[in-house]
Amino acid sequence: MDQPTPRDQIYHTPVMVQEVLSWLEPAALGWIVDCTYGGGGHSRALLERYPDVRVVGIDRDPDAIDEVPDDPRLMVTEANFRNIGGIFGRGGVPDRVEGILLDLGVSSHQLDTDVRGFSYHRSGPLDMRMGPDADRSAADLVNTADERELASIFKRYGEEHHARRIAEAIVQQRPFHETTDLASCIAGAVPAAYRRGGHPARKVFQAIRIAVNDELAGLATLMGAAFDRLAKGGRIVVMAYHSLEDRIVKRAFVDRARTCVCPPGLPVCVCGADPDFKILTRKAVRPSAAEIESNPRSRSAVLRCGERIQ
Ligand SMILES: C[S@@+](CC[C@H](N)C(=O)[O-])C[C@H]1O[C@@H](n2cnc3c(N)ncnc32)[C@H](O)[C@@H]1O
Structure with a gap:
């Protein structure tokens, strides 16, 4: 799928579609779990390119599940990917799959929908919950956490x-109830020179969103479970959008692919490590200049891929 369909444009423009298709090509005859279904752009691209693939989509946001195409090769379910284990061995989904895809962060639909409260540019309720499974809103956090906790979250x-x-x-x-009121407070709290380097609320909004949705712990849990759900030859592709996410992904890949865990200084390896995972992207893959130009939100994406080798 080279051109996004209208729903992609409305909901979310998928990032690095061709790269995802090619890294997941070995899974073309099997099952792929799209852990971040969103507007379904990647899932649909996979279904269009690979006629024999089966795709299971997961998203914690009920909006993402609203308009799922009627395709017998696709099933989509509302869930947090940290509970990925719950989808295997049910409804025909095998215990191990040939592909796992993660396209982290928020969708354009979430960012651009005022009532979701993700954007510091748009006036809306201070919410930021990706789905109903998040137990506190951004307003709950901002209005009740003590100063030290808030500072630590922002840092x-x-x-x-x-x-x-x-x-x-x-x-x-x-108390704060509106996104733009909080954004103005943040802008007023930082030195004038700092305001010239992009919107001063950007990092704080990211921090609140990560805390409200417990994003990093969820990602670490998923990474711990995902490798064991790959069949031999199965691939995992992860796209991260900031260094905190990417660090978790990179560390999980490196740990799983580690060849030797002997203490440094031993003359020969005695641990007998026999890794079952190989990193395929020696360096993270980034979107092309052309993609960044046509879709500036792809700018910070970094893609990593690895393969289960036994
Ligand atoms: C960048 S969008 C994915 C876009 C999608 N690849 C597409 O082509 O439309 C990220 C999606 O992941 C979902 N998401 C984020 N964290 C999640 C989690 N822990 N469990 C399930 N879904 C999650 C968000 O709700 C959002 O819809």
């Missing part, structure tokens, strides 16, 4: 340089 999940002064301003001025 850890947003790598925000001015985390402490932003947290202090929020605690002084809360």
Whole structure:
């Protein structure tokens, strides 16, 4: 599928579609789990390119499940991918699959829908829950966490340089219920020079979103479970959009592919490590300049792929 269909354009423009298709080509005759179905752009591209593939889509956002195409090779279910184990061995899905795909982060639909409250540009309720399984909204977090907790979230999940002064301003001025009110408070809390390097609320909004949706713990849990669900020769493809996500993916890949775990300094290997996983992307793959130009939201994507070898 070279051109996105209208639903892709409305819901989400899929990123690095050709790259995903080619890394997952060995799975063309088997089952692929699309853990982040979103607007279904990648799933549909796989179904169009590979007539014999079967795709299981997962998304924690009920909006993503709304308009699933009627195709007997596709089933889509509302779930958090951290519970990926629940989909195997049911409804015809085997215990192990030939492909697992993760396209992390938020969809354009989520970002651009004011009432979801993800965007600091758009006025809306301070929500940011990707799905009903997240137990607190952004407003709950911002209005109840103490200053130290907020600063720590902004630092850890947003790598925000001015985390402490932003947290202090929020605690002084809360409660907040609207995205743009919070964004203005953040802008007022940072030095004027800092405001010139992009919107000052960008990192804090990212941090709140990650905390509200417990994104990094969910990703780490999934990575722990996914390798064991790959059949021999099965591939996992992950697209991350910021360094915190990518670090988790990269570390999980490296740990699984580790050839020797002997303490450094031993003259010969005594651990007998026999890895069952091989990293196929020595360096992370990035979108082409042409793709970034036509879809600026693809800009920060990094793709990694690995294969189960035994
Ligand atoms: C970047 S979009 C995926 C877009 C999709 N590949 C497409 O082509 O339309 C990310 C999607 O992953 C979903 N998501 C994020 N974290 C999730 C999780 N822990 N479990 C299930 N879905 C998740 C979001 O709700 C969102 O719809």
